[in-house]
Amino acid sequence: MKRQEKMKQERQNNGGARLTRLSRFLYIVGVQSVRVLKKLGRWLKKKLRPLWMFIGLWLNRLTGRWIAGLKAESRALGEGLKIARARLQKARSFGLLQMMEEFFSVVSKSMVRHRKVFWAIINVAAPAAAVIALFFTVQYWSGLEFGLLLSYGDEQVGVIQDESTFDAATDMVNARMVHAAPQDAEAAVSLTPVFSLVAADKSAYTSAAAVCDAIIEQSDGIIAEGTGLSVDGKIVGVVKSSADLNHILNEILEEAKQGDSKADAQFAQHIETTTGLFPTSAFISSNELSAMLQGTGLSPRAYKVQENDSIDNIAESFALSQTELRTINPSLTEEELQPGNILMVNIPKKVLEVEVTKLETYEEEIPYSTVTENDDSQYTDYTAVRVQGVNGVKEQTDRVTYIDGEEVNREKVSEVVVSEPTDKVVVTGTKKRPTGYEPGIGSGLLIWPTPSLRIITTYYEYRWGSFHTGLDISGGAAAGKPIVAADGGVVTTAGYHSSYGNYIIINHGNGMTTLYAHSSRLLVSVGDKVAKGQTIALVGSTGNSTGAHLHFEVRVNGALQNPLQYVG
Structure with a gap:
């Protein structure tokens, strides 16, 4: 390739230098010639004016005498022709040979006798014939096309339009010789071309493709006719039969359809087949090409390093060895393996997608x-x-x-x-739920019934062999502390019970009721509408009680509930 490029450059340099020298020479000759001719014309016009006037007068006199003499010679020539015809007819009766002798005798005597007429005719006809010949010669050569006859040694390749055709042909040779064996690489184009300027028919110029074939035939490689397959501009293989290659390609497309006759399949890459001459070292069998095309290669891809990545796990993720990964990324070290860095990895990719x-x-x-x-x-x-x-x-x-x-x-x-x-x-629902702070209306959300007392002395649980049905709430100096309604509602019970002592039951609606027992004093009556947080009684120790406290119960639809699941 380097040798070919060097030869190409040398031809271009030499051709350019020759054209430059030729153009300079023609320019100097043309300019100087015009100057000299103009000067000479002016000088001759000035010096020869008296002579031209004399010659004009002389020609006028001479022409008159010449024309008169020409007329006399013409009449004499006409009479001589009549005599010559009579002599030839008479000689004809004595045979062909006698007639020929008489003919040459008459002609020679006529040319001598009437030489003035013949010389006048020659003096006029010869220049006219020369002018006509010159005109047709110029017309002929100006209509010709010129090309370059390309030769290798004693072999003539053909006539090309210009050197660019040869350059294109050598480029085609190198492209078609991609699979040449290493020892053949320098022999792809090893002969020096010879160019000769010749007249040519532009419709018969040799094409670059034909020149390419001729170059390969005359190179030192072993050449054979074949069909090459190019994928994205790169030749991947050459086989002897174009039919085999087309069959392989169609088979790959049909297999990709997976039996769907309505599917449309085509190659994702640019596929091109070229039939021509190739080095035999580039040929492979149809089976080898089929296996190659259906196999996989490696395609480079960028990978962004993640947190906790290491050279080992990155290589393993892409089925690479550490050596292969380091070969692709020569500067790679564990210290430089930081999150966000970009590495190059190879991933499998089919040769033909x-x-x-x-x-x-x-x-x-x-x-x-x-x-x-x-x-x-x-x-x-x-x-x-x-x-x-x-x-x-x-x-x-x-x-x-x-x-x-x-x-x-x-x-x-x-x-x-x-x-x-x-x-x-x-x-x-769109109805606003009551907060419980409106008298007589429950919200379903209970508050702690003794704001100043927080100690639970007995829970909702079994105690002393029986089940305690509510919470006992007390604290320091509990007696007389206020008891408030846990939610808004209506007082349904306000009185005395042997066990509960002074107690109150409030109906909050939706099946919920609360009970407040052992009070020292009741502050509401049956039928009163109370609001959440309203004081309804005072803590005491009435009924079956062992100390000042509040016994607090919660029922829903008549069933006892654990108060801790309802109070906030």
């Missing part, structure tokens, strides 16, 4: 929508499903493109609804 485009039809759910209905009879924290949602079904057809089985593009072509979705209907 196939792009398959096909139609795919499938069913897909149509998500149902949720519709909310308001119910002003329910509180805002109320929700209930009135109608369960059901997804619909649609049949969708997509045009999907895969490259080696990996989806790279999807485009919707059509869709048909099989069943419409059913909306989910959810009922939500």
